[in-house]
Amino acid sequence: MAISEPNPVPALAGSGSAYVTPSTSFGVFKRPVQSTGWRSWVFTVDHKKLGIMYGVVAMIFFIIGGVEALLIRLQLAAPNNKVLSAGAYNQMFTMHATTMVFLFVMPMAAAFANYLVPLQIGARDVAFPRLNAFGFWCFLFGGIFLNTSWFLGGAADSGWFAYAPNTALAFSPSHGVDFWALGLQITGIASLTGAINLIVTVLNMRAPGMSLMKMPIFTWMILVVQFLLLFAIPVITVALFLLSFQRNFGAAFFSVEKGADPLLWQHLFWIFGHPEVYILVLPSFGIVSEVLPVFSKKPLFGYKFVVFSGAAIGFLGWGVWAHHMFASGLGPVSVAVFSVATMAIALPTGVKIVNWTMTLWGGKLRFTTAMLFAVGLIIEFTIGGLSGVTHAVAPSDTQQTDTYYIVAHFHYVLFGGAVFGLFAGFYYWWPKMFAKMLNERLGKWNFWLMVVGMNLTFGPMHILGLQGQPRRMQVWTDFRAGEGFFNLAFWNRVASVGSFVLAIGVLMFLINVVYTTRTAGVAPADPWDARSLEWMTSSPPAEHNFDAIPTVHELDEFFHRKYEENEATGEIHQVSTYEEIMADEATRADKHIHLPSPSYWPIILALGLPLIAYGLIFARLLAVFGAVVVLLAMFGWSMEPSVADESDYDPPVDGGPTKELATLG
Amino acid sequence: MADVAVHTPPADGHDDHAHGHTTSTGLSNNKLAMWMFLGSECLLFGGLISTYMLYRGRHEGSPTPSQLYNIPLTSISSFVLLMSSLTMVLAVSAAQRRDDRNTMTWLTVTALLGATFVGAQVFEFTEFVREGLGFTTNLFGSSFFTLTGFHGVHVTVGIIMLMALVGMVSRSRIPGDKAEVVEMIGLYWHFVDIVWIIIFTLVYLIPS
Amino acid sequence: MSTQHATEVADAHEGHAHEGHAHDDGAHGHGLTDMGYVKVALVLALLTGLEVALTYVDIGSLFMPVLLILMVIKFVTVVSFFMHLRFDSKIFSWLFYSGLFLAVGVYLAALCTFQFFAGN
Ligand code: HEM
Ligand SMILES: [Cu+2]
Numbered sequence: 001m002a003i004s005e006p007n008p009v010p011a012l013a014g015s016g017s018a019y020v021t022p023s024t025s026f027g028v029f030k031r032p033v034q035s036t037g038w039r040s041w042v043f044t045v046d047h048k049k050l051g052i053m054y055g056v057v058a059m060i061f062f063i064i065g066g067v068e069a070l071l072i073r074l075q076l077a078a079p080n081n082k083v084l085s086a087g088a089y090n091q092m093f094t095m096h097a098t099t100m101v102f103l104f105v106m107p108m109a110a111a112f113a114n115y116l117v118p119l120q121i122g123a124r125d126v127a128f129p130r131l132n133a134f135g136f137w138c139f140l141f142g143g144i145f146l147n148t149s150w151f152l153g154g155a156a157d158s159g160w161f162a163y164a165p166n167t168a169l170a171f172s173p174s175h176g177v178d179f180w181a182l183g184l185q186i187t188g189i190a191s192l193t194g195a196i197n198l199i200v201t202v203l204n205m206r207a208p209g210m211s212l213m214k215m216p217i218f219t220w221m222i223l224v225v226q227f228l229l230l231f232a233i234p235v236i237t238v239a240l241f242l243l244s245f246q247r248n249f250g251a252a253f254f255s256v257e258k259g260a261d262p263l264l265w266q267h268l269f270w271i272f273g274h275p276e277v278y279i280l281v282l283p284s285f286g287i288v289s290e291v292l293p294v295f296s297k298k299p300l301f302g303y304k305f306v307v308f309s310g311a312a313i314g315f316l317g318w319g320v321w322a323h324h325m326f327a328s329g330l331g332p333v334s335v336a337v338f339s340v341a342t343m344a345i346a347l348p349t350g351v352k353i354v355n356w357t358m359t360l361w362g363g364k365l366r367f368t369t370a371m372l373f374a375v376g377l378i379i380e381f382t383i384g385g386l387s388g389v390t391h392a393v394a395p396s397d398t399q400q401t402d403t404y405y406i407v408a409h410f411h412y413v414l415f416g417g418a419v420f421g422l423f424a425g426f427y428y429w430w431p432k433m434f435a436k437m438l439n440e441r442l443g444k445w446n447f448w449l450m451v452v453g454m455n456l457t458f459g460p461m462h463i464l465g466l467q468g469q470p471r472r473m474q475v476w477t478d479f480r481a482g483e484g485f486f487n488l489a490f491w492n493r494v495a496s497v498g499s500f501v502l503a504i505g506v507l508m509f510l511i512n513v514v515y516t517t518r519t520a521g522v523a524p525a526d527p528w529d530a531r532s533l534e535w536m537t538s539s540p541p542a543e544h545n546f547d548a549i550p551t552v553h554e555l556d557e558f559f560h561r562k563y564e565e566n567e568a569t570g571e572i573h574q575v576s577t578y579e580e581i582m583a584d585e586a587t588r589a590d591k592h593i594h595l596p597s598p599s600y601w602p603i604i605l606a607l608g609l610p611l612i613a614y615g616l617i618f619a620r621l622l623a624v625f626g627a628v629v630v631l632l633a634m635f636g637w638s639m640e641p642s643v644a645d646e647s648d649y650d651p652p653v654d655g656g657p658t659k660e661l662a663t664l665g
Numbered sequence: 666m667a668d669v670a671v672h673t674p675p676a677d678g679h680d681d682h683a684h685g686h687t688t689s690t691g692l693s694n695n696k697l698a699m700w701m702f703l704g705s706e707c708l709l710f711g712g713l714i715s716t717y718m719l720y721r722g723r724h725e726g727s728p729t730p731s732q733l734y735n736i737p738l739t740s741i742s743s744f745v746l747l748m749s750s751l752t753m754v755l756a757v758s759a760a761q762r763r764d765d766r767n768t769m770t771w772l773t774v775t776a777l778l779g780a781t782f783v784g785a786q787v788f789e790f791t792e793f794v795r796e797g798l799g800f801t802t803n804l805f806g807s808s809f810f811t812l813t814g815f816h817g818v819h820v821t822v823g824i825i826m827l828m829a830l831v832g833m834v835s836r837s838r839i840p841g842d843k844a845e846v847v848e849m850i851g852l853y854w855h856f857v858d859i860v861w862i863i864i865f866t867l868v869y870l871i872p873s
Numbered sequence: 874m875s876t877q878h879a880t881e882v883a884d885a886h887e888g889h890a891h892e893g894h895a896h897d898d899g900a901h902g903h904g905l906t907d908m909g910y911v912k913v914a915l916v917l918a919l920l921t922g923l924e925v926a927l928t929y930v931d932i933g934s935l936f937m938p939v940l941l942i943l944m945v946i947k948f949v950t951v952v953s954f955f956m957h958l959r960f961d962s963k964i965f966s967w968l969f970y971s972g973l974f975l976a977v978g979v980y981l982a983a984l985c986t987f988q989f990f991a992g993n
Contacts (some may be wrong), residue, residue, distance in 0.1 A: 129696045143934055192705065200697045203964070204688035230705050238712030251800060251807035259723045260804055267983040268712060318979060322986065325781035334986045527713070635829065660732070692962050701964045704972025712978030715984055740925045747921060751914035754955045770893050833922055855956045866944040870928050871937060 011578065031640075032598045036638065043598040045129035046543060050136050051115030052433065057140050058107040060504075064147070065099035067297065068092050070503055073457070077496035079478045079489065081639030089155035089474040091176065093357045095147075102187050103143045105418050109283035110139070110194055112425050113222045115433060117198060120216040122207025122552065124545050127200040129596040130642065135190040135197070136604030142186030145610040149179035157181035158471065161273065162243070163326075164254035164265040169432075170245055171485040175617055177249055181240045182613035188233050188240075189609070195229035195406075198222060207533070209552035213307070216532040217300060218558075219306050221286030224314040225279050231318075237269035250614060261330060270321035278317045280414060281381075282310060284421020285352060288374040290422050292356055294528050295371040296363025302355045304474035309355075311346035317347045327401045335394045342392035349385055353378060370442030373424035376451055380416025384409055405465025409646060411458040423450070423509070437541045439520070442512040449505030456498025460491035526578040531559035538583060547589035554646070596642045605633035629662035698850050703856045711859050713815055714867060717808040721872065724805035727798040730872045735789065741775070743865045744786035746820075749778035750858045753851045754765050760847035768847060775854065776827040779820050786817050816864060819857045826850050904957050913954045920947050 015121050032043035041049060072092050084092060105501040118126055126132050130329070143582045149155045156176035158166040167177045202223050215223075243265070245251040252258040254265055293300045298304060322330060322338040330338075356378050365371070387409040391397035400406060423446075467478070467486050481489035525539050536558045554560040563572045563583050608629035615623025688694065721730060723733055756771030790810070800810045830850055833839045905913070924943050927936065953959040958966050984990065 011699065033745065128698065196698050196701050196705075199701060200694050203690055203697060204692065204694055206689040210689075230701055231708050231972055233708035234705050234707075235712055238709055241815075244743065245807070249800060252802075252804045253720075253807055258804055259725065261987065263987070264716065264719060267986070271979050271983065272842070318975060319982075320978075330986050331988075340896075630723060638829070639833065639838050639840065686957060690962070690964060692964060696961075696965065697968070702973075704969045707969075707972040707976040708979075711980045715980040718984065719987060719989060735923065735930060740921070746919065747917055748914065748953050751910060751915075754910045755907055758910070759903070852956055853917045855951055856947055859951050859956075862944060862947045862951070866924065866940055870924060870940055 006136060009130075032600060034598075042603060043133075043600055045133045045596050045598055045602070046117050046123075047114050047126050047129065047132060048433075048543075048545075050132055051111050051113075053136055054111035054114060054139070057143070058104050058111060061099050061103035061143055062108070063663075064502060065104055067504060068096040068099065070499055072096060073496040075474065075498040076476065076492050077422070078493075079481070080182070081475060082144050084474070086474045087154070087157065090159075090472070091150075091155040092538060093472055094156045094159055094162075094176075094180075095150075098146065098156070098184075099143075100414075100468075101160065101276070102563060103139075103146070103185060103412070105280045105422070106187075106191065107139050107143075107224075108422050108552035109225070109280070109418075110135075110190075111431070112283060112287065113194075113198055113421075114216075114223075116429065116534055117201060117219050117222055118205070119541060119545055120211055120219045121202060121205060122533050122546060122550050123201065123205040123597060124593065126197050127205060128197045130599050130602050130637065131193050131197050133229035133599070133602035134193040134606055137603045138190035138193070139187050139607060141606050141610045142183050142190065145186060145613055146179055146183030149176050149183075153181070155312055161269050162251075163269075164243075164260075164262040165256055166263075167243060167247070171348070172213045175360070178244065178617050179613075180248070181244045182616065185237065185240050185244075186609045188237055191229045192233045195226040195233070198226045200224075200232065207549050207552050210557075213304070214552055214555045217306055217536075218283075218286035218532075219443065221282045221289070221310050224310050224319040225282045228275045228279050228282075228314055228317065231274045232279065235268055236546075239265060239272065244616070250278045254542075259479055263325070263330075266328060267321070271318075272325065274321040275314075275317045275412070278313055281418045281421075282313070284327075284377065284418045284425075285426040287428070288356065288377050289352075290372040290532065291370050291428050292359045294428075294530050294554075295366045295368060295374075295464065297366075297529070297610065298359060299531075299659055301358035301361075302357070303555060305351055305353050306379050310350040312348040313345065316341070316348065320345055323392060323394075323397070324458070325417065326391075326397045339392060339394045343389065344348055346385065346389050348390065353382055353385075353476050368427065369438070369440055369447055370424045370528075371428065372444070372447045373420045377420040377424065380412055380420060380454065384412025384414075384416055387412065400465060402471050403465035404461040404469045404471060407471055408461035408465060411461070414458050415454050417460065420450075423447075424640070428528065431527050432534060432539050432541075434517075435523050436516050437521040437523045437527060438516050439512050442508055446508035446512060449501055449508060453498050453500075453502025453505050457495050457502055458498075460495045460498070463491050464488060464495070505551050505646065525582075527552070529562075531556040531638040533557055535578075536561075538582075544593045544595055546585070548585045548587075549590070550585060594643050599637070601633050601637035603642065604635065605630060608633060686749065695845055695849055696852075697850050700767065702861060703852065706860075708857065710812075710815070710863075713808075713812045713861065718813045720804035720808040721868075724798075724803050727802045727806060728796055730805065730809075730868075733793055733796060733798060734753070734869050734872075735792070736869060737794070738785060738789065739865065739869050742782050742789075742836045743861060745778050745785070746782045746858055749775045750855050751784070752778060757844075757848050757851045760844040765834055765843070768835055772827050772831050772834070772847070776824050776831070778825045779827070779854075783817055783820055812864065812868070813828050816857065816860055821858070823850070823854050823857055826853070904960050905954060910954070913950060917947055917950060 034038050034040050034043075039055065044050065064461070072089070075081050075089060075092075112128070114132065117125065123431055147155075154174035154176050156172070156179060157174070158172050158180075159176055162177065163179065163210075166172060169603060202215070202219060204430060242251070242253045246253050246255070252260060254260050254262055255261060260566050289300055289306055293490075319591055320338055320342045322334055323342040326335055326339070356374075360375070380650060387405070389407065391406070427438050429441055430436065467482065467488060469488055476488055476492060478489060481487050481492075523539065526535050530534075533543075533552070534551060550557065558581075561574050562578070564575045566570050608626045611626030611629060612623045613626075615621065615626055685700050690697075724730065726760065727733075752771050752775045756775060757766035759771055790813075793806075798809070799805055799808045825852065830839075834843065834847075879971060920943055927940060927943075932939065950971070958969070
């Protein structure tokens with residue numbers, strides 16, 4: 001059993017006994033227990049390392065998706081443009097959306113969730129650390145698999161919602177859609193296992209005293225999102241299976257000539273798809289609900305309302321999917337029902353906006369970059385929410401659907417909502433994760449360029465859409481651009497210019513990261529005067545997160561330990577500092593900590609999946625090989641205890657417990 | 666599947682009362698995870714069943730469902746699967762009594778019953794193909810084979826887990842709490858059974 | 874037996890108070906006796922027999938509802954007894970049944986939009 005001693009305590013009796021036979025897997029491999037070097041990352045099960053890995057990979061996909069977007073806007077920057085052929089254009093917008101949704105926003109939210117949820121609830125890791133690692137590798141390999149389609153005959157070209165029968169072999173003959181369906185299947189596994197893992201973690205591993213209603217709001221929103229994932233992923237799994245069977249095994253599911261209902265696909269996709277949009281945005285709602293109180297020096301206004309409206313959104317989100325299908329001939333009753341349901345969902349969303357505004361009201365506001373992004377979210381998201389309500393009204397939507405107006409709507413909610421929230425999170429938690437403060441001056445540039453850029457890019461799309469420019473249109477001509485203020489040529493150019501401003505804004509962030517990493521000194525441990533438990537430990541936290549598991553008495557526990565309210569005047573005054581609180585906690589430090597040990601199996605198991613997928617597309621034999629890898633990895637996994645034997649660690653040079661033993665647990 | 670034994674500490678005979686180990690809810694992580702997985706599977710099978718329901722009448726070019734279905738055969742195999750739930754629960758109960766011999770016996774019987782079910786399904790499929798209903802013949806064929814095939818794969822995965830479990834019990838290779846591992850695989854097995862209860866009625870009995 | 878996660882502190886008895894819950898997390902002492910399980914299985918077998926028998930006699934428009942009711946009874950019986958939901962924590966039931974009801978809800982609604990129940 002591995003033992004960690006955060007405080008210098010004499011070596012424990014009995015722990016130094018036997019370093020004899022390494023316990024191995026299949027009698028061959030020694031368990032990977034290194035605490036430094038590449039192995040400490042590749043085989044890690046530490047939620048913080050995995051969180052960072054999720055973040056880095058998601059960022060790379062953000063850049064890829066961003067380049068795809070720029071190519072789209074370049075093509076639309078001038079009449080009769082030839083930057084992209086029609087075929088390439090189709091692939092570009094399909095992969096842009098797929099990348100942004102499945103390979104950037106979702107995993108970036110997973111990055112924050114992985115890193116922060118255990119810290120916010122006062123736990124030492126997630127409930128299933130190896131499953132967590134497995135999820136990350138599924139995401140990475142699934143994402144790579146999807147993108148290799150570019151070099152293997154062309155990427156998917158049927159739009160991110162892949163409507164049947166456009167996905168039929170006759171209309172999309174390359175392997176692109178096969179890659180798309182199988183790749184999303186693999187990343188779906190990541191989401192599903194992650195969801196189960198995080199829900200169990202939140203339900204079961206809270207620090208003593210942390211009841212559900214004392215949980216930080218970010219953790220709450222993540223909990224809601226994981227429930228959405230838990231129940232939405234299997235729906236798209238079904239849809240993707242049907243699609244793969246259709247294309248690879250000749251099934252008839254969407255063959256209209258055989259009497260199929262193409263609407264079946266639309267239903268399955270949007271039953272998943274609408275919960276999905278909340279999966280994308282709720283983590284960011286959670287982030288700004290953490291950021292706004294800290295920089296207003298006030299508790300979140302109506303914490304309970306924010307929690308319940310989040311849960312309500314999660315619940316109602318299941319009953320509105322057909323608003324994406326108003327123009328598909330559902331019939332008047334269905335349209336009316338889903339139209340009303342959609343308007344209803346705007347209510348809990350509005351509640352949140354009110355709560356954030358009231359949090360700001362009368363606060364001591366500090367406009368750091370994190371705060372700017374949070375306030376930016378409130379404004380931009382509201383605009384997107386309002387256009388959403390305009391297409392909740394079915395007759396009006398029949399004019400808007402499949403035009404750029406829709407593109408405007410979802411970019412305001414996704415960029416102005418989800419992405420701004422993530423950026424607020426970067427600036428807010430950077431010092432937590434890396435013990436450095438991102439540069440505020442570059443941060444301001446980052447923010448303002450992004451705000452200006454996004455409004456320049458997506459604002460004109462309202463006009464373009466209402467003027468009738470269809471979505472996914474590859475080329476426009478001067479002849480059809482019209483005249484006057486609302487001519488398509490002008491606004492398309494504005495949007496294209498805007499997209500480059502936006503790109504420079506994002507570039508500022510990357511520059512900031514490099515600059516900060518090179519130059520900044522060590523950040524203070526509690527730089528923002530924060531409120532929740534993740535700040536009540538060192539930055540970055542030690543492998544075991546907390547020397548002593550804190551006992552929780554209040555919502556915003558950390559804040560309440562620092563400050564007290566004067567009963568009479570209502571003034572708050574500081575009673576304790578970070579250092580004092582930490583010193584106090586140190587007196588209770590746990591002496592024996594078992595941390596789960598690294599493992600080969602998660603990455604091996606995940607590696608089998610793309611092998612199966614390539615095999616299905618190119619050579620069935622490879623698929624069989626992949627399946628064997630998966631099966632062996634499962635056996636190895638299930639026979640491996642989660643905590644390594646002492647004997648797996650290298651024998652200590654000086655005879656005492658090794659360094660690895662101490663830090664790795 | 667993958668979540669079995671993911672996180673149990675080394676089986677060193679600790680008694681949790683002696684150590685005060687508890688989770689916030691007092692429930693086992695593993696069981697919570699398994700129930701969530703099963704809740705999620707409801708939406709998977711729900712989608713497949715709905716697809717079948719939508720398409721079952723579209724059988725141009727093949728015999729109709731009621732001409733094809735062999736109700737006596739399917740009734741027997743349904744009964745076999747149902748009884749495998751009984752033997753599974755007896756295995757769980759033996760495991761909780763720490764009675765390894767009976768655990769292994771009942772697990773083996775469960776796997777055999779499951780294999781019988783899968784065998785009957787393979788037979789049924791080949792019969793259907795012989796009578797003119799293939800996977801690609803029409804919408805009825807595609808959705809029927811997909812639904813029942815998915816269920817069959819679930820049973821097969823269950824059989825593999827049961828056999829692996831027997832092997833691991835006999836060699837004491839299970840890290841952590843043996844009874845709980847048996848119970849978890851039991852939950853999965855019963856779930857596969859209840860899905861079949863639904864399929865049996867909705868697919869086989871009702872259109873007849 | 875410890876179902877506890879391995880990252881916990883090995884010997885912290887105190888400070889690990891948990892929110893009021895009355896019972897042990899093990900499965901010991903829950904559920905029926907083996908004989909009880911056999912009886913449940915007998916009932917299930919009888920119900921299955923009844924279902925099959927019903928397909929051979931003509932009971933008119935009652936056929937569908939009766940079969941559906943029998944199906945639900947069998948389902949709930951397996952879930953409650955063999956899967957122990959009756960004896961286990963409410964949280965398990967809550968997790969499982971929310972998935973189940975959600976599935977029934979969304980898929981029935983989707984089938985409705987296809988006019989599936991309008992008589993075909
Ligand atoms: C105030 C709440 C909202 C309402 C009432 C609303 C309403 C709608 C409606 C009716 C559509 C379908 C329009 C059409 O295709 O004709 C739509 C599309 C869309 N919405 Fe929203 N929405 C809301 C919030 C959100 C949020 C929060 C997100 C994501 C974070 C989002 C993302 C999307 C996306 C991605 C699409 C387009 C999907 C596609 O066709 O590719 N919406 N919205
Ligand atoms: Cu929607």
